[in-house]
Amino acid sequence: MTVFSILGAGMIVAPVYALKVTEPAAASHGYPGLCDINGKKLADGEFRQWVENNRLHVVITYKFSAGEVYEEHSQFRQESELIQEKWSWKESKHGTSQREFAVDFLTGIASAHISQDNKDVSKRIKIEPGRTFAGFGFSLALSNLRKRLLSGEQVQLKAVGFSDFPTLGPQVVTVTISHEGVDRMSMSGRSLKGDRFIVHPEIPFVAKFFVKVPDTRIWLTNPEPAGFLRWEGPIVLPTDPIVRVDLLSGEKSGPAESAGS
Numbered sequence: 001m002t003v004f005s006i007l008g009a010g011m012i013v014a015p016v017y018a019l020k021v022t023e024p025a026a027a028s029h030g031y032p033g034l035c036d037i038n039g040k041k042l043a044d045g046e047f048r049q050w051v052e053n054n055r056l057h058v059v060i061t062y063k064f065s066a067g068e069v070y071e072e073h074s075q076f077r078q079e080s081e082l083i084q085e086k087w088s089w090k091e092s093k094h095g096t097s098q099r100e101f102a103v104d105f106l107t108g109i110a111s112a113h114i115s116q117d118n119k120d121v122s123k124r125i126k127i128e129p130g131r132t133f134a135g136f137g138f139s140l141a142l143s144n145l146r147k148r149l150l151s152g153e154q155v156q157l158k159a160v161g162f163s164d165f166p167t168l169g170p171q172v173v174t175v176t177i178s179h180e181g182v183d184r185m186s187m188s189g190r191s192l193k194g195d196r197f198i199v200h201p202e203i204p205f206v207a208k209f210f211v212k213v214p215d216t217r218i219w220l221t222n223p224e225p226a227g228f229l230r231w232e233g234p235i236v237l238p239t240d241p242i243v244r245v246d247l248l249s250g251e252k253s254g255p256a257e258s259a260g261s
Contacts, residue, residue, distance in 0.1 A: 018081045018130035019157070023143045023226070025049060025056055025078065033187070033249030034062045034070070037232065037242045043070070044249050055085070058136050067094045070235075074136050082144055087134040087160070089236055101236055103134050103160050103170065110170030112162050121169050125160065132158040132172065139228050142177070142197055142218055146226050149179040149197060159201065161213070164237050173213075174202040182222055185230060186254030187246040193259055194219035194229040213238045219256065221247075230256070 032045040043062040050057055055075050062070040068091065075086040088102040100113040103125075111122040133141050138159070145155055159175045162168065180196045199216040216233035220226040229247050234240040246253050 017128075019141055019144055021078050021080060021082050021144055022147070025076075025140055025143070027051065030247065031249055032060070033246045033253065035244040035246065035253045037244055039244065039253035039255065041249065041251055041253070042243070043068075045245070056140075060136065068092070068098075072135055074134075076137070076140065078140075081130045082140060083129045084133050084137045087137065089135065099236070101162055105129070105132065110160060110162075112168055112170065114168065117168075119168050121167070123170050125170050125172050127160075127172075128158055132160060134160040138177075138199055138216070139218055139220075139231065142220060143226055145177065146195070146220060149177065150195065152179075154178040156202075159199070161201075162237055163213075164239060176200045176202060180217075182259045183219065183256035184259040185219070185256040186252075187230075188248035188250035190248065192229060192247075193222045194256075195222045195226070196256065199233075214242060 028047070028049040030047040032047055033041055034043040034045055035041050043064045045060060045062045048059045054077070056078055058074040060072045071090050073086065073088045074084065077083045077085060083105075085105050086103070087105070089100070090097060091099045097113070098115055101111070103110045105127050108124050108127050109122060110125050113120050141157060142149070148155060155177050156174055157177060158172050160170060160172055162170050177197060177199050180198050182193065183196050184191055184193050197218050197220070199218065201213040201215070203213055214234055216231070219230040221229045231245040232242060234242055244253060
């Protein structure tokens with residue numbers, strides 16, 4: 001049975017019960033840039049993606065001049081459906097761990113560690129395989145949903161996130177994904193065009209008084225074939241700074257500006 005909900009202006013939002021693979025990902029190697037929301041470069045990145053033992057592996061690393069390193073690991077199964085199996089994020093400085101977050105989608109265990117606050121949390125969460133994603137998983141999900149979203153459909157998935165309210169811990173929230181438009185943006189001295197998608201968390205009404213969870217925006221290249229172009233959102237926690245990741249690293253990243261349809 002398919003369940004539908006109505007969100008404003010008569011828009012029908014359709015939950016996805018298992019995300020079908022329409023655009024299988026393969027080996028890829030790139031060098032993205034991490035910037036603040038105003039486009040100032042913070043760190044150079046390296047993106048590695050490969051298939052091994054029938055699993056898609058993604059590792060993204062950002063290295064800062066002051067000795068900080070951010071590293072994201074993801075693992076997926078992409079057969080008839082896209083299913084995320086693992087996700088982790090680690091921040092270290094001069095080799096010492098500062099913050100770590102991890103989700104094992106197979107066991108349903110999510111954990112967080114923040115050294116400065118001496119906080120360690122581990123909790124079992126409800127995972128719906130093929131519907132629940134974290135981190136870079138949403139960029140892959142968008143690639144497989146792109147045609148549906150461009151036709152005007154809005155789709156609901158589940159996101160695993162971490163919140164420092166009321167206590168540090170993992171949460172699974174419904175997110176509504178939609179296509180917002182086509183933009184042009186400058187990066188690494190080039191002007192590139194991309195489709196802008198928004199990932200909007202559906203926070204319960206009462207919780208909105210206590211915690212604000214920003215939307216995440218993801219751009220895919222336009223025209224096809226569609227690949228990752230830009231990402232904007234909080235680093236991990238909702239209270240983290242909003243940052244930008246560009247496909248191409250450069251000293252200055254320009255804002256996205258509407259390019260029409």
